[in-house]
Amino acid sequence: MHVFSLRRSTLQPRLFQQACRLASTSTRRIAPRNHRNKRLAARSSPPARPSAPVDDEEEEAVRWFEQDVETGATRRIAGNPEELEAAELRQKIAALEQELSEYQDQESDEDMLAAMEPEDRAKMEKALAVRNEQQTELTNGLNVSLDMPPLTVPLLKKFNMSLRRAALQPHSVARRKDLWRWYGRARYSIPALSSMIPKKAWQLIWDSQSVESHTNPERLHHMAQLLRDMTLVDMEIMPEQSLVLIETLLALDKNEEAVASWQYIFDSTSTPSEKVLALGVRLFAQNDRVAKANTIMMQLFDRFPEHDPRIIITLLSANLRTGRDETAFGCYVLMSQKLGEDMNMEDYDVVSLTFLEHNKKDYALAVFRDMMLRGSNKEVSEQFLGASGQNDAYEEVFKRMELLTEGTNDLKELNATALKALSALPRPWQNKFFYGSWLKKLIGMGQLEAATKVVELMYERGIEPDAKHLNGLIGGYFRSQVPELEDRGEQMAWKMIQRRLELSYRHRCIKRGEKVEDIAPSIYDTSASNIGDVEMPAHLARPVPIGTIETFNVLALQYSIKENWALIHHLNRMLRPAKLWLDTVFLNHLLNMIFNTYHDEKRLWQKFLNKAKHVTGGPDIETYNILWTAQLEHLNPKINKENKANTGYPSPRQLFGLMTSWYHSKDARARSLLAPDFTPEVFTKIISSFCLQKDFAGCLVALHGIARMYNAYPDPELARVILIAVANMSEAEPVTLRGRRGRQQLPASVARLKTTSKVMAELANRRAEAAAASGNHIESMDVQARKEEALNLLSEFLRLVLVKQNKNSVDVVEKEIQEAAVTCQLPGIVTGDKDCSNVVADLNLELVLRKEEEV
Numbered sequence: 010m011h012v013f014s015l016r017r018s019t020l021q022p023r024l025f026q027q028a029c030r031l032a033s034t035s036t037r038r039i040a041p042r043n044h045r046n047k048r049l050a051a052r053s054s055p056p057a058r059p060s061a062p063v064d065d066e067e068e069e070a071v072r073w074f075e076q077d078v079e080t081g082a083t084r085r086i087a088g089n090p091e092e093l094e095a096a097e098l099r100q101k102i103a104a105l106e107q108e109l110s111e112y113q114d115q116e117s118d119e120d121m122l123a124a125m126e127p128e129d130r131a132k133m134e135k136a137l138a139v140r141n142e143q144q145t146e147l148t149n150g151l152n153v154s155l156d157m158p159p160l161t162v163p164l165l166k167k168f169n170m171s172l173r174r175a176a177l178q179p180h181s182v183a184r185r186k187d188l189w190r191w192y193g194r195a196r197y198s199i200p201a202l203s204s205m206i207p208k209k210a211w212q213l214i215w216d217s218q219s220v221e222s223h224t225n226p227e228r229l230h231h232m233a234q235l236l237r238d239m240t241l242v243d244m245e246i247m248p249e250q251s252l253v254l255i256e257t258l259l260a261l262d263k264n265e266e267a268v269a270s271w272q273y274i275f276d277s278t279s280t281p282s283e284k285v286l287a288l289g290v291r292l293f294a295q296n297d298r299v300a301k302a303n304t305i306m307m308q309l310f311d312r313f314p315e316h317d318p319r320i321i322i323t324l325l326s327a328n329l330r331t332g333r334d335e336t337a338f339g340c341y342v343l344m345s346q347k348l349g350e351d352m353n354m355e356d357y358d359v360v361s362l363t364f365l366e367h368n369k370k371d372y373a374l375a376v377f378r379d380m381m382l383r384g385s386n387k388e389v390s391e392q393f394l395g396a397s398g399q400n401d402a403y404e405e406v407f408k409r410m411e412l413l414t415e416g417t418n419d420l421k422e423l424n425a426t427a428l429k430a431l432s433a434l435p436r437p438w439q440n441k442f443f444y445g446s447w448l449k450k451l452i453g454m455g456q457l458e459a460a461t462k463v464v465e466l467m468y469e470r471g472i473e474p475d476a477k478h479l480n481g482l483i484g485g486y487f488r489s490q491v492p493e494l495e496d497r498g499e500q501m502a503w504k505m506i507q508r509r510l511e512l513s514y515r516h517r518c519i520k521r522g523e524k525v526e527d528i529a530p531s532i533y534d535t536s537a538s539n540i541g542d543v544e545m546p547a548h549l550a551r552p553v554p555i556g557t558i559e560t561f562n563v564l565a566l567q568y569s570i571k572e573n574w575a576l577i578h579h580l581n582r583m584l585r586p587a588k589l590w591l592d593t594v595f596l597n598h599l600l601n602m603i604f605n606t607y608h609d610e611k612r613l614w615q616k617f618l619n620k621a622k623h624v625t626g627g628p629d630i631e632t633y634n635i636l637w638t639a640q641l642e643h644l645n646p647k648i649n650k651e652n653k654a655n656t657g658y659p660s661p662r663q664l665f666g667l668m669t670s671w672y673h674s675k676d677a678r679a680r681s682l683l684a685p686d687f688t689p690e691v692f693t694k695i696i697s698s699f700c701l702q703k704d705f706a707g708c709l710v711a712l713h714g715i716a717r718m719y720n721a722y723p724d725p726e727l728a729r730v731i732l733i734a735v736a737n738m739s740e741a742e743p744v745t746l747r748g749r750r751g752r753q754q755l756p757a758s759v760a761r762l763k764t765t766s767k768v769m770a771e772l773a774n775r776r777a778e779a780a781a782a783s784g785n786h787i788e789s790m791d792v793q794a795r796k797e798e799a800l801n802l803l804s805e806f807l808r809l810v811l812v813k814q815n816k817n818s819v820d821v822v823e824k825e826i827q828e829a830a831v832t833c834q835l836p837g838i839v840t841g842d843k844d845c846s847n848v849v850a851d852l853n854l855e856l857v858l859r860k861e862e863e864v
């Protein structure tokens with residue numbers, strides 16, 4: 010997509026703007042996953058991507074360039090040119106508004122009227138009269154007049170002008186900030202200013218600075234300063250302003266001054282107002298003066314019985330801070346009595362959370378029991394909980410029960426708290442939601458026997474566990490690595506799968522109108538030669554829930570760890586009679602089984618093409634990790650004895666293109682979640698595959714594509730992989746070794762590796778000198794800039810290698826890189842510096858490399 014700037018084309022006719030998206034229309038290659046008749050492999054003519062508005066998450070995918078029309082040279086620029094143009098227009102509009110406000114006087118109005126037609130002039134004169142009358146009414150009495158030295162006269166004029174503008178535009182953030190700025194300057198430079206400010210001007214400044222907004226972060230400091238200034242000149246302070254002063258002092262942690270100010274207001278009147286008493290309760294409660302706060306609260310409720318009882322919560326918190334737990338619970342009882350039917354779910358939540366914050370779980374449980382007694386009836390509870398149905402009401406209660414056990418690491422305490430909370434529930438409310446939370450916490454703590462007892466308790470209470478509950482428990486059994494628990498988990502999983510097969514069989518017979526036979530499909534329906542020596546499980550005493558695809562995944566993970574590939578194959582056979590769709594996790598286990606069992610890359614690739622388009626959720630990073638692992642084995646002549654490098658499996662460019670198309674088929678949110686899964690192991694396997702094929706143009710494109718898509722950059726270990734590959738260019742069959750993060754090549758000649766490293770070092774020195782000459786020292790760059798510099802260093806090194814391979818033809822090299830980018834589904838990608846260090850023009854490095862090779 011090309012975006013042209015009208016402004017730039019007018020002012021700079023030799024330049025134009027174009028937006029190059031990494032997620033361009035030509036990179037959307039992968040077909041929809043749910044269509045069986047579509048192929049997943051990359052095709053030569055990609056489908057057009059439907060246009061969609063770019064949101065904030067896709068902002069990093071738009072990169073802007075400036076191109077010379079005659080030479081075709083391009084350079085990257087920072088920022089959207091349309092946004093830059095809009096910013097310039099906004100600045101011009103602001104300047105015009107400023108100029109208009111400065112020259113808006115009687116003379117300018119007369120000039121405007123003189124240029125108008127008689128009919129329009131009469132209407133405009135009437136409108137101007139109304140405007141002038143309104144402005145006069147707003148600004149009358151605001152002017153500050155003093156006899157001052159000539160140097161301070163302009164400052165006073167600015168202050169008066171800011172008062173006038175704030176009066177005319179009371180809701181303007183700019184006018185509020187401007188007024189405070191000029192008030193502060195005038196107050197600093199003119200000592201007598203406060204005594205000469207009219208009362209109306211004080212009120213205007215107060216109203217302007219007391220606005221509660223995120224655009225007024227210094228509100229409390231400004232109000233405190235205004236109150237001090239008004240007190241110095243004996244300006245009459247309204248009662249509301251006095252209370253604001255106390256709240257301001259509290260917010261600024263000036264507690265002693267706040268207490269003194271409140272006591273002065275309280276003593277100055279025989280009948281303190283409701284607001285003064287309520288503020289006193291809060292003030293003394295926050296300072297942990299509980300007795301004084303309690304006395305003021307009793308006085309408040311005696312004189313104003315209708316006052317909101319929720320003010321008692323502040324006193325409840327103060328009692329908990331000072332260790333008066335029983336008094337705190339008495340505060341809750343008092344608030345509950347005063348609120349009566351008006352006490353809602355949020356009130357219970359606030360009280361319960363207050364007790365939990367101070368680790369008083371017994372009192373929190375008591376509040377929870379009161380809450381459940383208040384809402385135990387179905388109709389009452391749904392209205393009380395704000396739920397639309399009984400299931401929603403269960404969810405609301407379930408969330409609050411989770412809070413009671415949150416942060417508990419002791420098994421006895423957890424079980425005791427959970428059982429107490431469970432006993433508070435009416436019998437119809439005891440459902441699987443709470444038990445699931447309890448199970449999850451126990452499994453996470455490694456208390457598998459306790460979790461098993463919770464499952465037994467569910468059965469005793471007549472609540473049948475869901476499959477997700479037992480799947481989590483089975484996974485805990487497998488992770489324990491205790492043989493007895495592993496056997497128990499395996500038996501439970503196979504029993505759940507058996508129930509799934511029986512249910513599917515009955516549904517199939519009913520749908521076909523056939524008689525349901527006693528003998529249903531079984532997990533035993535296979536020959537012993539296919540499943541090995543593992544004994545199939547026996548029935549359990551308790552009925553188990555029907556298995557899900559997650560049950561298959563948990564079993565398959567266990568068999569993958571044990572490398573029992575035959576049973577994974579058997580699980581795959583059970584999917585069809587169980588009427589379950591393959592998901593991403595099981596697809597990965599299946600591909601891993603095929604790869605480790607047959608070591609046949611062609612068979613693995615065909616299985617991927619046949620299965621991936623029907624998979625729920627589609628492939629993921631782990632799927633492509635398996636494919637790149639097979640790619641390494643496919644390309645390595647020492648492992649692939651039959652030399653099948655050109656048949657049956659896609660090339661690294663094609664596989665990377667498929668992976669790129671899959672990436673661009675996802676939305677912005679899904680892409681952001683892929684970066685953590687793209688591990689250094691996957692990165693190394695991709696680059697090693699290109700190096701094994703000696704495809705350095707594709708390697709260059711892949712490096713930049715990975716950086717843009719997954720925000721992953723090469724590290725020194727990956728750079729060494731590339732150096733070794735360059736050093737082994739002349740080897741027909743390079744020696745290989747499986748390294749820590751992928752299979753890496755070993756140099757046949759240590760001398761060539763040393764020479765290649767010297768070339769890389771010389772490039773790094775030249776780039777550092779060039780950066781220092783432009784004022785950008787590499788040592789002072791931030792982390793992201795250093796990563797980009799390392800990537801560009803590798804890019805220039807690979808370009809030098811490609812120039813050597815193509816007999817110093819730079820144009821041929823760039824054409825080859827563009828062809829690799831198209832095949833990798835990244836046609837518009839920028840692949841770093843073409844020749845930052847002028848190495849292509851100065852081929853001394855290349856000659857040194859060639860001479861040492863001859864030696």
